[in-house]
Structure formats: C-alpha cells, structure tokens
Amino acid sequence: MIRLPINLHAMTGGAPDYTLDPLFLYFLDQAVDWAEELEIHLLLDNHTFDPALNTDPDIGDILVPVWTQMALHFKDRSNLVYYEILNEPHGISDASWNAIQKRVIEAIRLVDQKHTLVIGPAGWNSYNNLAAMPPYEDGNLIYTFHFYDPFLFTHQGASWTDPPMTPLAGVPFPYEAARMPACPAALKGTWIEGSLNNSYKTDGTVARVKSLIDIAARFATTRNVKLFCGEFGVYIPNSPAEDRVFWYDAVQDYLEEKEIAWTIWDYTGGFGLFEPGTGELFDYDLNVPLLEALDLNVPEQKTFESRPDSAGFTLYDDYIGPGIFQSSYSDGSIIDFYSETGPALGRTCIHWADAPQYRNIGFAFKPRRDLSLLADEGYAIDFWVRGDTPDSRFDIRFIDTKTEDPDDHPWRMRMTIDENLASWDDSWYHLQIPLEDFTEHGSWDNNAWFNPQGLFDWAAVDRFEIVAEHQDFGGNQFWFDQIRVVDPAVVGIGEIASRIPESTGPGRNYPNPFNPETIIPYRLDRPSRIEMFIYNAAGRKVRTLLDEEASAGNHTALWDGTSDSGDAMPSGVYFCRMAVQGLTRMRKMLLLR
16 A cells, blocks of 8 residues: 555645645546556545644644545545545544544545545544544544654654654664663753653563554454554664664564554655665665565665766656656745646646745756766757746756765856846747756855866766846746757757747737727637636636637637636736647736726
8 A cells, every 4th residue: 555645735725615726636636547557555645734733623624625525536436545534633632633533524425435534543643542532433444543662762863853852863672771872962851861761671672562552453453443554664864774674573563463554654755665875766775674674575676877868858847757856945935846827838837936046946866867978969958938027037057966075066067048048028938058058157065165177077967957046036937848858959949839830829919908808819720629718917717718629710719807707807917828739828918907
C-alpha cells in the first residue's frame, strides 16, 4: 500500500464552501490511475497537519464538505482506493474528536458506501487513545494508530518536538549504558534529561516496544476490528545507523506477528528508505539493510556513473520534468507552477510575481546532469515567456556542482533576458538561447562573492534557475511555459508557434476599455473546435464564452461583462483566453463601470 499524504484543506478555495480545486483533482486522478493500473492499494491521507497547532474543535465544518466532495469524485473508483479522514488529530479531547469523526463518516456514506475509511483516535493517533473511540456503526472501517516509541530514540535530532531535540544525538537502541550520550546543555532540566538518566533504561528495550504494540493489538482483538499502523519510523540525522535498522526490524517483525498491517513514514526525506547524504535515487541509493529489516524486496543497487546527456530534455511542461525537483528561493515572492491563466501551451504555466531581488525559480537535477556534449553540439534552452511591465529584466542561469575541494564553488553561467529579446506587453514570446551564448558570472558561496575564473563545469550541472538578479520586481509579473533543452536543428524557433498560424487567434477587443460590453474578433485558419474563456486578474475563470466547433474564417464573440451566473463583474483587468488546435492565445481587456 502507498499512503499518499495530501494537504487536503489547502487544495480548496477556502471558507465557506471549501470547494476542491479542479486542478488538484486532475493531478490526483492521475495518481489513482497509476495505482489502479499497477494494482497498488492507495490510501488518500488527509495530512492537513501542523504539529505546532492543536486540532480546531470546529474542524468538522471543513472535513464534512471536503470529504463529501472527495467521496463524490472517487465513489466509482476501484476498491484499491481508501480514505483517511485526518492525520494525527491532537490538542482536542477524545469525545470532541470522536463526535467529529462520526459526522464525517456519516457524510461520506451518504454518497459513497463502497470505499474503506481509515479512522484514528485523538492524541496524535496514539495507541493509548484507541480504546476511547466509540464502536462506530460501519462495517467498512480500518482503525489506525502511529508508533514512534521510544520517542527519545526515534526523534533525536528533530527540531519540531517540545523541546526541540536538535542537539540530541547517539542515543542507542536497545539501551546500552556505555553508549548513552550525555544530556546536551540546552536540554537539561527537561523531560529528556530525566529520560536519558532514568526511564530510558526500561523504555529503550524490545520488550517495552512489544508491550506498547500489544495495547493496539488488544484493542483490535477486543473490538474485532481491522487495525493498521499508518506510521512508524526513526529520524535519520542523529540516530546510529545500525540501531535504526535494528529498531525497524523489531517493530516490523512484531507488527507482522500480531497481524497488523503497516506503512512506514516516509519514502524519502528524514525518515526515508535511502542512505543519508545521497541523491535518493532508487537504483543507486537505497538503504539495503533497512529494506532487508522490513522484509521488502531489495532491488540490485548500481554504482552511479555520470554520463553526458546526448539528447534534449524537458524541465517544465505543465509540470516539472522527471529527475528534476523544485528548488526555488521564493521568500517574499509568488511562484505558481500550475497557473491556468493563459498558458502558451497545454493546461498550465508558471506564474512568478512580486519577487524581491535575488529570488529565483529553481529546477534541481537529481542526479546532476552532464551537459558538456549538448553544449559542444550547439543545444539551446528553449522556453516561452510573457511579462507585463516594461524595463524589467531577469537572468536565466545554470549552476554547477560544488565539490569537496575547499577552493571550488558553485559556478554560474548566465544570460540576461530583457526587452532586446522580448517585449513585456503581456504577450507570449518564444525564445531559444544557445548554451554556448551563456557567459560565466561567478559564484556566491559561504556568504562571499567569487569573480569568474573560467571554472564552470558543464559536465556537473546541479540546477537551472530563473532569477531576479538585477532588481526587485515589486508588482511585476512573468509567466513561463514549455522550458526545454533542445537541438535547434530539430526544434526551430518557429516550430511550436507554427502550429497555430499567426492568423489564428483572438484580435484586440473593441471598445477597450469597455462598458457594458465588448466585441472580441477572432480568426480560424481551418475548421476547429474553439474554447474561449474570461478570467479575472486573480486567475479565476468567470465566464465561458465559447465551447464549440467553428468554421474557418473571421468571427466575433460578445462579452457583456457578466459572469456565468449572470452577475455584473466589477471594474478591473480581465483576460480573454482562446484555446484552439491544442494551443492557446490570450488578450487583456479593461472593464470600467
């Protein structure tokens, strides 16, 4: 089973309706499709969770509409799909949480009687709180609990605990007096000092771990219910590696002995299945002893060898490309990787706004990429860009990999994009910049600037960035789409644009500004299906003007300044988006009441 954590409440439009974002459902449907195709059980885990905040006693007002919509959307899916109502409710009484959970179960069952629900107790889904749960009158439930005992061992090094256990390291499992670390000065006088000096002698034993799991096992036997350990694990950074593996072995073996199903937390990251300090690549970096302790199949691990890329690849095309991870420095700026406001191609584009100087949109390569061959053979970075503020400029750059050599730094190769290359008139422009045209910029490392020394290494590229290098953007906005590394001999600058001839698309509306209505002319070079939508400045669709087959030639559409529900829209900037033949064009309009 895969337990898929989802910050579900953030995937809505907020109060009062908490309407699920259609784009979220579009992506989640793909995950469900893949799971069903591979016959993998998929648990949709409502992981709307902040350990620093208590669960709101009114959270039922969110859970009911959210899960009603989820159930309506997935009710016809296979039995491989499960719903977990809420991860680790805490800071709320058992009675309050149990009543809320009952409401949610009943709401789901009004629309979906098919799918299994995973329900858990208050107290962080603790085994100690299972007995406080009522016997819910539903025969298709699985009860869940989480297991992280002894906490002193599993969370050493964690920053989110109370108090933070960041300085604690080297606690063994099982307990060995000779290996016990001294209490860090910052933790003296806390429960941690008491545990290190006293209670861990008994808490840090396999017998104690089994006795705690027995609490959950007895609950399942007494109630005659299905039981699932939804999380267990040990935080990697400060725990002894061999002891960590020993703990997983002991816990997993006993869960199996008690016939308790389980999933660990997590796949990658601080509790993950990979060796620390690696790129977390499935074929190269798995923690083999840990997998063996969990009785999982262990794929053959290879030694990673960097080889030059011999073909182009996609960094972004509706979503980030394979082997590439978002690494943006976005503090103070807006970055939306899935903006549906007038993409140049496909369904979405990247929207970037209000970026202070030096903030960037980052694409990290895992593993690092060897672009030396592509640079030698004349390959180019190819992308679409749209801006709305004249006199703006930004850099695009590649950054190489910092090595262990103390004299080495993460060197940059950059190109400045300004109005010599594109006009910031709210129209899309297709740019193609040969890699050989990039110039070395230098390096910022360890809070110091290093001037270029001709040391940039195309054979060890760590990431690609779009950066506000020259200025604060303030209210400036940019959009990016279809970012690729291409062979210009194969993908010419007009190759994509030619798929929609310049004669096809919306013309300038008239009058503009307008009140109360405006005419939008458009032309089709051949018979096509056309979609035309109106969006407000926040990117929300307010009106569908056209969704039909149309003949070749000149046409017009009329917008009377109202929404789909007939409400008069307020003064402001609006966008007309026309989609035809798989591509889109967009025009800006101004409504003045």
